[in-house]
Amino acid sequence: MRVAKMSSGIFTIIRGETKQLATKNLVPSISVYGEKLVEFEGDEYRLWDAHRSKLGAMVLKKFEIPIAKDSRVLYLGAASGTTVSHVSDIIPEGIVYAVEFSTRTMRDLIQLCDKRPNIIPILADAEKPHLYAHIVETVDVIFQDVAQPNQAEIAALNAKQFLKKDGFLMLAIKARSIDTVVNPKKIFKEEIRKLERDFSVGFEVLKMHELTPYHEDHLGLVAKLHPRNQNNKI
């Protein structure tokens, strides 16, 4: 068995033919959602199932993950915290603001926050960033995975308020929550056009790739603010 580093805080554990994605466990000996813990040379790793995490799938799709060990991350659509827990592993010296709207899933998320020192839970609607503008500071990365029809607009609103000028937006677009009928490829094209042109902040898409076979009808993308915003920004 050996461990290879893929990106800051993200590893693959290689055992013979099998490769598994993992992060270094920030809170050793605790498994968050039933994932396996693996020990190697004194460090404990938590296996990361890309089928349950769009960020995980993006790593396997060879995205460059712009998250460093001291990054500040705004995570929109935190759900029960499966992926958030791995983000928390990746940024031992940073902090993640986890926004989730459903009280039901927030119940699970809070139990995770209780155990980890670097997650700040926010029960709010990601469509209304002004509702948490008094809590969240400027961040290095926004990761967004919300199943809403206006995903692009939500990304723009949040980037405008919270994203550092040279920060990154990581977005998982779920075609089926935008339209159940139209061909996903067409939806992706349209959403990218929106991100580039429709809002008061525009994005420059750096990389995009569909997340199959881990997630059907999902597009992962990494973008940064387009230079045209740099001068006339607010």
Add this chain to the structure above:
Amino acid sequence: MNFITWFGVLTLDDNGILSKCDLFQKDRDELAIQLVNTEVVNANKPPSGFDFRSAAVECGFLESKEEYDALLRDVSIRAAKYQISLSGTTDMRIIQAVEALDDIDGVVNTLSERLAEWYGIYFPELGLTGDLLACFVSEYGSRSNIPPENGLYENAATSMGAELTGADEKLIKAFALNICNLYETRSKIETYLAEIMTSTGPNLASVAGTLLGARLISLAGGFERLAYFPSSTVQVIGANRALFKHLRARAPSPKHGIIYNHPLIKNAPWWQRGKIARAVAAKISLASRIDLYSGKLDESLEVELARKIEVIRLANPNAPKKSKKTIGVKSISKKIRRHG
């Protein structure tokens, strides 16, 4: 400019330099409640790019920047817990109750069938089903325990069933008792729903009935959401598969979803159901909106609905000829192939 942060109201002068800090009390619970109750609007939100950490130290709220994460984390967790504690609304109680009811229905049918098979070995002539069977078995066990004054005594004495004794009898009685109790719980939930629905949604309860009303709230995800739905949505809630098939391919649109269980629709002849479903859905929408905003019972709703149904009945007395369905099926498969 003035704006609000989680630790206080701050003022910047014209050069963008911090000129005034109105700090909140540094008590974690107070800060959490403050966090939840603060109405941030565009006018008082912090400018984008503002450095919270430096400001918190500069204002004297924190000794050092290192303190920032730990304190904000603790306050946020308290705030989220406080918000969750407020979320046990009437809606949620109705939804959980009606879902529990549906779960019991599913489970109790399976268990009752098992009991009928099982007890059939010992007393096949019994002729009871459902709650009657379960409560009967849990009370008497072996048919030899049925007293002479019971109407089933004769049947029991001459039954072709096997003897039920010892461990078998104990086991089957315990099994039956559980089922009998489930039926009892089910009827308690029904009573509970009837009470809570007539008090919180009197109009919805009168137009849709308490159970259907509760199911609609459950499927919509809350009272407010149901009231905000257009009535065409109300008409097809619960018919998701049929609806998406209709939207994706050229399948016919569903006439009714869960509202099919309304006696007016269920008991109507098939060719009137679509029209009646539309009328009922319209009145359900009105009813839930009245409930949401005034909460007073408006009896004219039911009267109007009855009149409308009468008009539909009179206008469509006879069944129309059914058109051939094969055409529709063909075009669906074509369309799917094109998408593929």
